[in-house]
Amino acid sequence: MWAVGALRRAGLALAAAAALALALAAWRRRRRRRPGREVLFFPSRPSCTEALLAEAAGPGEAARLCPCPCPLPRGDCSLSRLLRRLLSARRSLEICLFAFSSPQLGRAVQLLHRRGVRVRVVTDAQYMGLQGSQIGLLRQAGIQVRHGQEDGYMHHKFAIVDRRMLITGSLNWTTQAIQNNRENVLVVEDAEYVKPFLEEFERIWEEYRPINYRFFPKDNK
Amino acid sequence: MWAVGALRRAGLALAAAAALALALAAWRRRRRRRPGREVLFFPSRPSCTEALLAEAAGPGEAARLCPCPCPLPRGDCSLSRLLRRLLSARRSLEICLFAFSSPQLGRAVQLLHRRGVRVRVVTDAQYMGLQGSQIGLLRQAGIQVRHGQEDGYMHHKFAIVDRRMLITGSLNWTTQAIQNNRENVLVVEDAEYVKPFLEEFERIWEEYRPINYRFFPKDNK
Known part of the structure; x- marks a missing residue:
């Protein structure tokens, strides 16, 4: 028993x-939780993104800007999806871009900066001064921007949102690329990809410290 | 009980x-099984890739080419890792590239073609004829190449190995980019990324059918 x-x-x-x-x-x-994954292809069909930007700017701005009188169609497109991913930033945004001239993406980045998101930008020295570049406007708005002085291009095209979402691909943030080129953008939340890109950003950020800039190279008499 | x-x-x-x-x-x-994942950053340190290419070409070629007398260091680097991923192709290789001038990557693609891998290349119409481009050599070797006649650039920089591995990033396959630029390449086997890129390739491949080329545009008198 x-x-x-x-x-x-x-x-x-x-x-x-x-x-x-x-x-x-x-x-x-x-x-x-399954990591967020998305693939965006460009060219993006023309579309009005005012409502998206105004909504992200807050109720006052939304009332002032909407409805936008432009004749462009509303609705979803690759650019609006990219904007939505960027505007989801709450704490930090690292941007590492060869060319940046898209006014919509520039406004989104300035908006995040005003909202208190810590924005840092790394860009290419030779392309940042071209006509239409957003880099001067970002600097004027008080956003930290660094660039190198190397022979090669700083040819990356990626951004990292809140240290958890990587946005990367072939797309430079220019209106030409968004509207006319065949381009791709991947949205990735897998740590195996996000972590090395964060490390690459920090590496370049340190190397491009303004104290290292040579405005009057010593060997140039 | x-x-x-x-x-x-x-x-x-x-x-x-x-x-x-x-x-x-x-x-x-x-x-x-965990899907293969890798991130490669460039510039790649100079390194001799002869042994890798010779080994992939078969024992006869390996004996003829190795050891290479060049003074470059041997060993692992971002370029050798990229080459190894490409050379793993057994059945098919889709390439969708804005600019392609790297002799090492060109040799790898020709080698795969000779080994019976079905190679298809899509490239940018304006960049394919530039000095140093590999596109002419690939065509001469019998590899199928298609290009568009659009205003925008075909700015993608991706390849798909055996319909299961996506290789994509900011890197054009040029010696300048490999040796001098800050670039990234992602190796991805997750179907959520591979499938849309395969579909994008097939879409462009169909749109760029040679029958659609306009050598003497009708409206150009």
Whole structure:
């Protein structure tokens, strides 16, 4: 009788342990949220993005700007999706861009800066001064911008939102590229990709410290 | 006594079921192979890639080319890793590139073509004729190449190996970009990324059919 009781208790204990293990596995599965993934292709069809930018700027701005009188169609497009991803930033935005001249994307970045997001921009020294570049406007708005003085191009085209979302691809942030070129942008939240890009950004950010700029190179007499 | 026996049997059955569930979960975890993921940053340090190309070309070629007498260091670098990924192709290689002038990458693509891999190349119409472009050599070797006649650039920089591995980023396949620029390349096997890029390739491949080329545009008198 004692043996039967012990067996029963052992069976129940085993069953309870197994049930606990199964519940734990289910909880872990739920916790392991699927990382956000998206692929955007360009050219993006022409579309009015005013409502999106105004909405992100707050109720006052939305009332002032909307409805926009322009004749462009409303609705979803690759540019609006890219804007939405950027505007989701709450704490930080690292931008590492060869060419940046899109007024819409420039406004989005300034808006995030005004909202208190810590924005840092790395760009290419030779392209940042071209006509239409947004870099001067970003600097004027108080956003930190750094560039190198290397022979090669700073040819990256990526951004990192809140240290968790990587936006990268072939797309320079120019109106020409957005509206006319065949381009791609990947949105990635997998840490295996986000982490090395964050490290690359910090590496370049340190190398491009303004204290290292040579305005009057010593060997140039 | 009957009730005790039933309880014991129920306990044992529960324990067996739980053990089975745990074993099944472990087997599933093992089966769900982690997709290959890699991030490469450029500039790539100078390195001799002859051994890699010769090895991929077969024993005869390896004996003829190796050891290479050049003074460049051997070993791992971003370019050799990119080459290794490309040379892993067994059945198909889709390439969609704005600019392609790297002799090493050109040799790798020709080698795959000779090995029976189905190679298809899409490129930019304005950049394919520039000095140093590999496109003419690829065509001469019998590789299918298509280009558009659009105003915008075909600015993609991606390749797809065996319809399962996507290689994409900011890097054009030029020696300038490989050796001097700040660039990135992602290697991705997740179907959520590979599939849309394959579809984008097929879409462009169809649009760029040679039958659509206008050598003497009708409106150009």
